[in-house]
Amino acid sequence: MIRFENVSKVYTRGARPALDGVDVEIERGEFVFLVGASGSGKSTFLRLIMREERPTAGTVYALGRDVGRISRWKVPHLRRQIGTVFQDFRLLQDKSVFDNVAIAMQVIGKPRHQVRTYVPQVLKMVGLEGKERRLPTELSGGEAQRVAIARAFVNRPQVLLADEPTGNLDPDNSIGIMSVLDQINRQGTTVVMATHNNAIVDQMRKRVIELVDGVLVRDQSRGVYGAGR
Numbered sequence: 001m002i003r004f005e006n007v008s009k010v011y012t013r014g015a016r017p018a019l020d021g022v023d024v025e026i027e028r029g030e031f032v033f034l035v036g037a038s039g040s041g042k043s044t045f046l047r048l049i050m051r052e053e054r055p056t057a058g059t060v061y062a063l064g065r066d067v068g069r070i071s072r073w074k075v076p077h078l079r080r081q082i083g084t085v086f087q088d089f090r091l092l093q094d095k096s097v098f099d100n101v102a103i104a105m106q107v108i109g110k111p112r113h114q115v116r117t118y119v120p121q122v123l124k125m126v127g128l129e130g131k132e133r134r135l136p137t138e139l140s141g142g143e144a145q146r147v148a149i150a151r152a153f154v155n156r157p158q159v160l161l162a163d164e165p166t167g168n169l170d171p172d173n174s175i176g177i178m179s180v181l182d183q184i185n186r187q188g189t190t191v192v193m194a195t196h197n198n199a200i201v202d203q204m205r206k207r208v209i210e211l212v213d214g215v216l217v218r219d220q221s222r223g224v225y226g227a228g229r
């Protein structure tokens with residue numbers, strides 16, 4: 001599903017690599033935490049998968065393709081199959097909850113009857129039934145992140161990448177968000193989540209990949225945040 005083969009990423013010539021010789025494989029249907037200190041390369045790892053960056057050396061495969069080499073015009077097609085969620089939600093502030101999610105379907109040309117059917121279904125799944133007409137300013141942080149997840153998932157991507165999705169949330173809301181991500185994973189979507197949230201990682205007992213200064217130092221199934229360190 002996702003494979004890094006000896007991947008390095010150097011943003012600025014002469015600077016320390018953001019990723020340094022990373023080799024790892026993530027299978028279809030897995031749930032993986034990516035942990036490490038600030039600046040250890042977690043966001044870079046995710047950006048390489050969605051082709052926001054290209055590797056300086058090595059190869060990144062996602063969904064059967066060499067992501068660094070697909071032509072520019074095929075990048076949108078790749079991204080359709082990869083949902084993304086960020087710490088800061090990134091909602092359209094002047095659009096309702098419903099419209100924030102509907103847009104993800106409309107931009108890829110899904111017919112209106114499908115939008116009317118699937119948007120309420122996915123909003124229900126994330127626990128926002130009855131809040132379709134609210135604006136983002138009328139939501140709590142936890143609710144806003146649920147909208148962002150609904151938007152990322154409504155087209156049923158094969159992969160969901162989440163960069164610090166609980167970073168702005170209190171512990172209760174974080175647990176709620178993790179339960180939604182877990183449900184999504186149980187429906188078959190591969191989830192890769194970068195996080196500093198040790199309580200969440202310790203509680204979920206999923207695979208943990210740890211980066212230190214761009215080097216993969218640990219890959220543990222059913223791991224915890226700071227094993228053996």
Ligand SMILES: Nc1ncnc2c1ncn2[C@@H]1O[C@H](COP(=O)(O)OP(=O)(O)OP(=O)(O)O)[C@@H](O)[C@H]1O
Nearest residue numbers: 011012017018036037038039040041042043044045
């Ligand atoms: N666009 C960029 N240009 C230059 N350097 C960058 C760029 N993006 C990231 N870096 C550098 O690459 C390294 C890894 O950054 P990255 O954002 O991947 O780390 P991270 O683990 O996601 O950090 P955080 O937890 O703070 O988000 C850092 O040293 C960072 O300063």
